[in-house]
Amino acid sequence: xxxxxxxxxxxxxxxxxxxxxxxxxxxxxxxxxxxxxxxxxxxxxxxxxxxxxxxxxxxxxxxxxxxxxxxxxxxxxxxxxxxxxxxxxxxxxxxxxxxxxxxxxxxxxxxxxxxxxxxxxxxxxxxxxxxxxxxxxxxxxxxxxxxxxxxxxxxxxxxxxxxxxxxxxxxxxxxxxxxxxxxxxxxxxxxxxxxxxxxxxxxxxxxxxxxxxxxxxxxxxxxxxxxxxxxxxxxxxxxxxxxxxxxxxxxxxxxxxxxxxxxxxxxxxxxxxxxxxxxxxxxxxxxxxxxxxxxxxxxxxxxxxxxxxxxxxxxxxxxxxxxxxxxxxxx
Amino acid sequence: xxxxxxxxxxxxxxxxxxxxxxxxxxxxxxxxxxxxxxxxxxxxxxxxxxxxxxxxxxxxxxxxxxxxxxxxxxxxxxxxxxxxxxxxxxxxxxxxxxxxxxxxxxxxxxxxxxxxxxxxxxxxxxxxxxxxxxxxxxxxxxxxxxxxxxxxxxxxxxxxxxxxxxxxxxxxxxxxxxxxxxxxxxxxxxxxxxxxxxxxxxxxxxxxxxxxxxxxxxxxxxxxxxxxxxxxxxxxxxxxxxxxxxxxxxxxxxxxxxxxxxxxxxxxxxxxxxxxxxxxxxxxxxxxxxxxxxxxxxxxxxxxxxxxxxxxxxxxxxxxxxxxxxxxxxxxxxxxxxxxxxxxxxxxxxxxxxxxxxxxxxxxxxxxxxxxxxxxxx
Numbered sequence: 001x002x003x004x005x006x007x008x009x010x011x012x013x014x015x016x017x018x019x020x021x022x023x024x025x026x027x028x029x030x031x032x033x034x035x036x037x038x039x040x041x042x043x044x045x046x047x048x049x050x051x052x053x054x055x056x057x058x059x060x061x062x063x064x065x066x067x068x069x070x071x072x073x074x075x076x077x078x079x080x081x082x083x084x085x086x087x088x089x090x091x092x093x094x095x096x097x098x099x100x101x102x103x104x105x106x107x108x109x110x111x112x113x114x115x116x117x118x119x120x121x122x123x124x125x126x127x128x129x130x131x132x133x134x135x136x137x138x139x140x141x142x143x144x145x146x147x148x149x150x151x152x153x154x155x156x157x158x159x160x161x162x163x164x165x166x167x168x169x170x171x172x173x174x175x176x177x178x179x180x181x182x183x184x185x186x187x188x189x190x191x192x193x194x195x196x197x198x199x200x201x202x203x204x205x206x207x208x209x210x211x212x213x214x215x216x217x218x219x220x221x222x223x224x225x226x227x228x229x230x231x232x233x234x235x236x237x238x239x240x241x242x243x244x245x246x247x248x249x250x251x252x253x254x255x256x257x258x259x260x261x262x263x264x265x266x267x268x269x270x271x272x273x274x275x276x277x278x279x280x281x282x283x284x285x286x287x288x289x290x291x292x293x294x295x296x297x298x299x300x301x302x303x304x305x306x307x308x309x310x311x312x313x314x315x316x317x318x319x320x321x322x323x324x325x326x327x328x329x330x331x
Numbered sequence: 332x333x334x335x336x337x338x339x340x341x342x343x344x345x346x347x348x349x350x351x352x353x354x355x356x357x358x359x360x361x362x363x364x365x366x367x368x369x370x371x372x373x374x375x376x377x378x379x380x381x382x383x384x385x386x387x388x389x390x391x392x393x394x395x396x397x398x399x400x401x402x403x404x405x406x407x408x409x410x411x412x413x414x415x416x417x418x419x420x421x422x423x424x425x426x427x428x429x430x431x432x433x434x435x436x437x438x439x440x441x442x443x444x445x446x447x448x449x450x451x452x453x454x455x456x457x458x459x460x461x462x463x464x465x466x467x468x469x470x471x472x473x474x475x476x477x478x479x480x481x482x483x484x485x486x487x488x489x490x491x492x493x494x495x496x497x498x499x500x501x502x503x504x505x506x507x508x509x510x511x512x513x514x515x516x517x518x519x520x521x522x523x524x525x526x527x528x529x530x531x532x533x534x535x536x537x538x539x540x541x542x543x544x545x546x547x548x549x550x551x552x553x554x555x556x557x558x559x560x561x562x563x564x565x566x567x568x569x570x571x572x573x574x575x576x577x578x579x580x581x582x583x584x585x586x587x588x589x590x591x592x593x594x595x596x597x598x599x600x601x602x603x604x605x606x607x608x609x610x611x612x613x614x615x616x617x618x619x620x621x622x623x624x625x626x627x628x629x630x631x632x633x634x635x636x637x638x639x640x641x642x643x644x645x646x647x648x649x650x651x652x653x654x655x656x657x658x659x660x661x662x663x664x665x666x667x668x669x670x671x672x673x674x675x676x677x678x679x680x681x682x683x684x685x686x687x688x689x690x691x692x693x694x695x696x697x698x699x700x701x702x703x704x705x706x707x708x709x
Contacts, residue, residue: 005378007571052696070677124614
């Protein structure tokens, strides 16, 4: 294991997050079983007081969780110089078989954490804890995923071995040579461009319709998730190429580096933010008829829709600007 | 006036005034917190600056260095090796290098003796690093006496002293001519210390190195990237070790913060009781605590980072340079080039603010859920 301050930071964060989540999930299960708003028992009062604690714990935890996604990519990128053949985060993540699963889990957890925070926010707006069971049900899905992520992340860091010069033999050439140049095979760029701009336009249209009329929220949510997937694939397939001005370099992490003005962070942040808000719209639909929320939810959904639209448009704007401003073209 | 933003600014306003009302308690917390941020930030900045410095230095290094090994020890390499290596396809140039170490018994210091590629020094004269000049108390045009391997004195005139800006690499350096070097060490003819190889295409470096290793099994080719990697992991390992040691300090800080946060004074309990009885909800009190935490964390973080910046880049990390830099008789005195980026700040945030926040959540909740009547009666 490499004793890097960032690795220690990530491990400490995971440990704390897990500890707090297990605590919260434990009480969450009790709430799921024993919650009865009609009762005035001591247990119920205690649980009601606990819900505040759990909300606070989870709000902090999930914000840390979202930050840790970026720190993880940051760290993988920073470590690339330690491994033969690794050019950027793509290479460091491929050093052992845990790197990519952790990244994917982090993205999924990030999305789920965002949705949880939205549901939690809506729940606090109703006077009778309307979404309490849903909230803790969702928590019971989220907690194991985050625990798994922590375990895998620990395994990833534990199995990192830097390829450094040792006193006995200088060269590493006789040992196994990995040749990961951050080359991830991309999908054909032409159809991907059409798919990307097509689905983006559709999502925006559906979003505007939903914003104005309040109809088609489910479809909008579905499309915004689809857009997230398509945009992520497009990032690898063709968007990166325009930033690197290289027809063969498909790495989705190099755009995070200084050479490209850290534009990757803007792209990833807008994409993730858009997807979280879009998912949030959909996750609130089943509760819109709830008596204490019927006035709250449509307003929140509209605001979330606006956030998704703005962020996705920003993403498209950055991409389009780059595609038009660079002299690089894909033949 | 009831916009959420307004509500937050009002609560923040109240948080600030309530923090100021308990100055001594909060100040002690702030001082300890700042100290923790300061120490860890200094460490992270210092390691990063050293890594940067190493990368800058090695940027000028040859792509490949070929050393000859005999019985696992570094040995002299014959010039004929160089001729054969330059015949390998892709090799641009091979330069035999002469360098070595010299121990000065009078001053108890080790010098690095180096023969430059392009003969900047005449036989009989030398260029020296600032550390050598300090150690020997000599200046330009003074004479320096070295003892050759046959125990004869060799008198050399100082032609120039390297500027202190390059001290990190030139501090213990004595640059002399090939003739003087030969006079000093009496190397067998046609033998050199090692070979510096440049490769035209960076992608072919590994292939060239493999070919050299196959052609001369008694040599060890070292790539520039390998050197860089070794430096990186060395500095990071040292930084990581220090962080592990400092973890104890962070832990005691967390216990301290926890203790401060749980130990509510009667007055504070009463205050929360009054707030709740005039209509504040539990979530409002929690928000008050949240803002208090933010104010303390941000102040400590910013002050700690600024102090650490000064400590590392203006005072060369005087507090723990010995632990991180190593030591030597001729130690370079150098100023590090400031390199601070968002990555280091994020790591710092995760190492300091996150544990503090985690430690204060439960105490904040305990304070916020006090029943108002009980609080006021106590």
